């Protein structure tokens with residue numbers, strides 16, 4: 757499989773006042789297209805920083821990031837905006853959907869930034885929300901709100917779907933449904949997108965093609981799973 761993501765000696769240093777904090781320290785990494793990748797590690801290890809750099813939400817202090825053959829490390833703001841619109845979907849722990857827009861309006865927003873949007877209604881059907889199109893977020897359960905944010909992300913059909921603790925605010929049954937939706941994005945029929953999930957739940961490792969463990973801003977280990985389990989095969 758070809759590499760869709762490559763990090764080459766990437767460091768990220770945050771400066772607050774006089775203090776410098778090395779959130780990522782000399783990280784090198786390759787991720788193949790179509791993989792379901794799980795990133796594990798303690799709080800403050802640098803997981804979100806890693807995700808934000810891959811998604812062009814933040815820029816490196818040093819090193820290179822190559823996405824789908826393009827070096828994004830020295831992109832300017834406009835180039836990064838275009839890169840994100842075209843390639844990246846984000847899903848966060850607390851959904852990030854707009855409270856004053858209905859379910860379908862939240863997903864249709866994507867049209868503002870992406871030309872090739874999958875039909876918003878189709879995306880919402882695929883996450884089982886066809887009955888709720890005209891509700892506002894506060895009329896939905898947490899799991900339903902998260903499915904709106906997944907529908908919004910997948911309606912871009914992004915090459916790379918980045919998920920930062922996507923099930924963190926959900927009960928385990930709803931979390932399992934969300935995981936299935938995410939894993940489906942890697943399938944051939946969905947275009948073999950690459951999905952990266954940051955989590956504190958070590959059980960996620962069982963369903964991953966690749967598990968990356970991060971500690972103190974460094975990659976502690978990268979493990980390939982020869983026989984990743986289906987979401988339903990895991991005892992959650």
Ligand SMILES: Nc1ncnc2c1ncn2[C@@H]1O[C@H](COP(=O)(O)OP(=O)(O)OP(=O)(O)O)[C@@H](O)[C@H]1O
Pocket residue numbers: 770771772777778779797798799800801802803804805806
């Ligand atoms: N914008 C910022 N300014 C200063 N320091 C930051 C900033 N963002 C992150 N950091 C620091 O970088 C380190 C790594 O943060 P990061 O958010 O990547 O951790 P994490 O692994 O995602 O942790 P968690 O599991 O708690 O979400 C932390 O010590 C954090 O305080």
Ligand SMILES: [Mg+2]
Pocket residue numbers: 803804805920
């Ligand atoms: Mg984090």
